[in-house]
Amino acid sequence: MTRILIKSKNDLFSKMLNQVLQNKGYDVFVSDIKTSVMHEYRKSKPDVIIYNSSQNKYVLEDLLKLQPFKPIVKVLFVLEHGTTNFYKDLAYANGADGILVKPFDMDTLINLLEKILQQRKHMRKMG
Structure with a gap:
């Protein structure tokens, strides 16, 4: 089962996204944007991390910490x-695999997520 970590500051969006992804069959974990990405990565071992934050400082720091794990883990920004x-x-430039800008519908997010997962699968076959 595909594991997804949602890092977000917005509880309402996280809850909605969590529900949509679980309904699609994904194994979902939710974490506050300020929680250490490495702690969460080791705990949940996600295939994809979805960031929902306007706090770019935390996100860019996390991307740099995740560099050794690319292309194993994919990163999607909202x-x-x-x-x-x-x-x-x-x-x-720092490793994002996809970006969505609000507002968007959940089908758009799911389509981009599936595209990113296909890329991950292809990279793992080649690597």
Whole structure:
């Protein structure tokens, strides 16, 4: 079963996303954005980490810590409407595998998640 870690500051969004992903058959873990990503990574061993945060400081620090685990773990960002291209480019440059900007529908998120998981599967076959 695919394991997904949601790191978020927004409890309502996390709860909704958690429910949608569980209904799709994913094994989901939710963590506060300020909790150590390495602690959560070791505890839940996720295939994908979904970040929902406008606190770019924590997210970019986490991306740097996750570099040794790429491409094993994939990272998807959910950004606030109005996020500048600077942050999007910075996220991709530091290892993001996908970005969604609010508002979006859950089907869009699921489609991107499945695409990222296919890429992960392909990379594991090659590696």
